[in-house]
Amino acid sequence: MKKTIFLMLLLFIGVASFKPTEAVNPKTKVLVYYFHLTERCHTCTTIEATVVSLLNEKYKAQLKDQTLVFKSINTDDKANEALCKEYEAYGSTLALTKLKNGKVVKKEDLTNMAFSKINKPELFKGELVEKINPMLK
Amino acid sequence: MLNMNRINKLGIAIAFVFIGGFISCNSPENTESDKINAVTVAQTPTVSGDILSYADPNLEGPSVLIFNFHSTNRCISCNAIEANTRKTLETYFSKEMQEGRIKMMVYNVDDEVNASIAQTFEATGTALFIVRVNDGKDSIMDVTGDGFKYAKHNPEKLIEILKSKIEEQLQ
Structure with a gap:
């Protein structure tokens, strides 16, 4: 009996950990989150602006029907604490999340790629598209 | 009058x-x-854009060069990145620093004298690179993202990442 309860508890914890911290539309397939501090540098704001510009340019329909969701999140805001913890986002962080039926299937941290390629916006955008497209399928 | x-x-x-x-x-x-x-x-002497010129040619085996770039106007994360990189080196690599096996260079990309080295790394703002030099060859690792992600609110994690990557490069 104890073993069954323990196994059920484990199963519950397992399922719970795959649910995103924030409530999402079951239709949503990809979350694009950009985390930042209150005090932001030029590179940080440029990364966000470039991501937003790409999404508006290539994924307008998906943004409209919420297949793809973009959020800019301030890591200094206490209200975002749980979300920042989930993504280990303590400062500027670009994260992609693939969802299926409202549950997290895969997470990808693109922060290093973003900071190293932002000087070449077309290259940065290209890599982002390569990551987003398979997640939308 | x-x-x-x-x-x-x-x-x-x-x-x-x-x-x-x-x-x-x-x-x-x-x-x-x-x-x-x-x-x-x-005339202020310009800083070399040749990465290998920063390594001690008399040293045998691999050495590590840390290049930290910043603009004149620095944000809180940028300052924290430099401070925690220095802390990592002082805490875990003081011996290698004394030997010259590890060196840290900090350059302002807005200063024209640093244009050549900034161009080598394509650095136009805050950036942090770990470079391994061995047998006259260099390999560059960009850790800027880790810096921005952790420096301000989780410096211990950044120090842990830098320590592990530097140790790896010294192998």
Whole structure:
């Protein structure tokens, strides 16, 4: 009996950990989150602006029907604490999340790629598209 | 009347300064070599853009060069990145720093003298690179993202990442 309860508890914890911290539309397939501090540098704001510009340019329909969701999140805001913890986002962080039926299937941290390629916006955008497209399928 | 006197005195003083300056600039004491020296002093030596020139050629085995770039106007994360990189080196690699096996270079990308090295790394703002140099070859690892992600609110994690990556590069 104890073993069954323990196994059920484990199963519950397992399922719970795959649910995103924030409530999402079951239709949503990809979350694009950009985390930042209150005090932001030029590179940080440029990364966000470039991501937003790409999404508006290539994924307008998906943004409209919420297949793809973009959020800019301030890591200094206490209200975002749980979300920042989930993504280990303590400062500027670009994260992609693939969802299926409202549950997290895969997470990808693109922060290093973003900071190293932002000087070449077309290259940065290209890599982002390569990551987003398979997640939308 | 008093004011007119003051203005006249001021005018005479300015005239003396101009004339004095003209005479000193054209005086025979100001030789050709002085002019050359003046030009030399005014020029600041530029920083090399060749990564390998920063490594000690007398050292055997791999060495690590840390390049940290920043703009003139620095944000809180940028300052935290430099501080925590220094802390990592002082805490875990003081011996290698003394030997010259690890070196840290910090450059302002807005300063023209650093243009060449900034161009080598394509750095236009805050950036952090770990470079492994061995057998006359270099390999560059960009850890800027880790810096921005952790430096401010989770510096221990950044220090842990830097320590592990530097150790890896020293192998």
